[in-house]
Amino acid sequence: MPDWSDSRIYAHYLIETAFPVEQAAETMAGEQSSGTFVRVPGETSELRARHAARVENIELLERVSSPSLPGSGIPAGQAGPPVYQRAKVLLSWPLDNLGPSLPNLMATVAGNLFELRAFSGLKLLDLRLPPAFLDAYPGPQFAVAGTRRLAGVEHLPLVGTIIKPSVGLTPEATAEMVRTLVGAGIDFIKDDELQCDGPHCPFEARVEAVMRVINDSASAAGKKAMFAFNVTGEVDQMKRRHDIVAAHGGNCVMVSLNGVGLAGLTALRRHSQVPIHAHRNGWGMFDRSPALGMSFVAWQKFWRVAGTDHIHVNGLRNKFCESDASVIASARECLTPMFDVPGKGCQIMPVFSSGQSAGRAFDTWRALGSADLIFACGGGIAAHPGGPAAGVRSVRQAWQAAMDGLTADEAAARHTELRQALEKFGR
């Protein structure tokens, strides 16, 4: 990636091709800017000089004997079996081709590329955007500092959990669960992404019932738990649901990013008075193939500029197929500025979840070196031998100890709840 001062758009790809790599890279650049399959009238040299995408760099990687994806072509007249060269390719575009528009950026850097016959593999790895995008988009409104302020959590991660079963509880049953969790001292609770506004648990009734519990508890304790209500829906629905949350004193809304899309998220962001908690469900479609799609690193940049405040990144030793290295790389990326503009780096809060409990705090802290995150545990809190309050305490004990440089064993010797958590849930 080039330095910050440049005003072009940069996109980094992994490719695999049986064609000469330079030629394949030029095909990508041509297809996604001024070029066509054949040069046409009007495609002057001046126009090309001003608007053509550039191949900035090519880094050759390994060669393989079979194509990762079907349907790709091989050069005509080549002797012997085809060899597929993998490479990293950096392309750039003048911002003026599209202006600072995220939906048009998607069409430019991740549009008609993936089906090009020259490629048996093509994946967008990373992006760098010029700061003009900060003039066009507001970016995250609350991010780390604003979320900490609203949740009343100064330096530890927000200790969170998710309402389960995912779907099927009534508003009253949801509120009863919230009562237990709030009583246990939890910082953050979220709807499951499958729960939104079905007739068995209408959104407004759920907000009323849940916020009654949270508001009562907040008055008593002087600290208000953050509840991310799932507002996923059409633009008008999201705004209306947001307003219901705000009217009841709620302090967070959640959206399924792939369900609403970029224009939907931007519309919600421009309307929202509370943090936007982004669920990445469906992300595996983009990133699970090593040869196709879009890495989380590239993908999350679109949503950060559009204005999400939190995003899911899985957790260490999660129950999905994502590796620990990938989880940590994702979380680190969320905390890394996208722009070299003071206060406008669009950093957001990563959300750790899936199979998490107190013991995971030690490795997570060691790997990430930051506590600016939401640490969501399900069974790790609800099923703690000492009950949910002990579960919450165990997570706080673990994080504080890890940040103080203690090992899990040292910390367990000091804290009963943490010792119980380690015994039951492991590390």
Next chain:
Amino acid sequence: MPDWSDSRIYAHYLIETAFPVEQAAETMAGEQSSGTFVRVPGETSELRARHAARVENIELLERVSSPSLPGSGIPAGQAGPPVYQRAKVLLSWPLDNLGPSLPNLMATVAGNLFELRAFSGLKLLDLRLPPAFLDAYPGPQFAVAGTRRLAGVEHLPLVGTIIKPSVGLTPEATAEMVRTLVGAGIDFIKDDELQCDGPHCPFEARVEAVMRVINDSASAAGKKAMFAFNVTGEVDQMKRRHDIVAAHGGNCVMVSLNGVGLAGLTALRRHSQVPIHAHRNGWGMFDRSPALGMSFVAWQKFWRVAGTDHIHVNGLRNKFCESDASVIASARECLTPMFDVPGKGCQIMPVFSSGQSAGRAFDTWRALGSADLIFACGGGIAAHPGGPAAGVRSVRQAWQAAMDGLTADEAAARHTELRQALEKFGR
């Protein structure tokens, strides 16, 4: 797929797993409805009976010795190397889990599934939705009949083309190109998906310049070409651009579906007075891997319900890596009702493009058996030996002949322009 009378949501998947298939399928159903990794308090039998997703059918396919995707798990304690079973799995959900909401449908049928460790392959193949979605969404506004009416084309395909170079032309240069094309008798022209509202070709100036040409020509000829202006952007931008198009007498807007997302498209549809031409750029991310993502058949159903009128399907012997069989299956799907409700099947107009010219009409007609489509040619019109007007005529000659049951040779003997096209561009 079950019959029409059922009110559940159905989703058909291709899976690949080293685990017993029934168990793997139950994992999908549980993860995407009432289940969790471990059974939790509140997950009563009654709740499960009402809200659990069901495994409706499993069809075993081949077994393979290596996993299609990395990261999947294998059963503990199994002797010998793992074997990966492929299968088609049909799941169903009660509509009440989510209500008729496309963004929440996405989270339900294509959410946190793709990273489940049980699977080394998982692809959504098809969907069936209950007609309640027709109460919540307007569906296509113009579709085939409305598009034909606006374009003044009764029974042949709309003969179309795309402005090239993709990006870089000024509004005036674009309008000059349109003048030539309209003079040639073209039915349909579209912006490239890379051209929207960059400073070198501002949207409003482009619409003014292009519509002046189209309106002048319409007054002269009594027939108005349809121009799909790319309005891709944020919701407010799309609405404003739509209004500019409508104010200048324009009759079509285009969006990049993956750029704007479902909520964005729905907002545009509810505002729009003209047909919405949907560009599927980026679709390869979802569908190019046989083992991951979402088929075009499933994917396009979301956008049809949301209200697109046209969608791109590539063309026969296209210059991308899509097979002819896939192109025809996609086009046929667009023309097939999604709901068994008279007049509300949400059929839309497929758009053929990429390397198309008159000669392709014969095989396209033979394979599809319908002319309810837009047939877009670039060089096949612009580079015709007799000029663009001859290019347009050659395409109409070919389609009329094909629909009359003539072979390409028989038709070429009757029509000079078609003979020239066949000689230059092939079939």
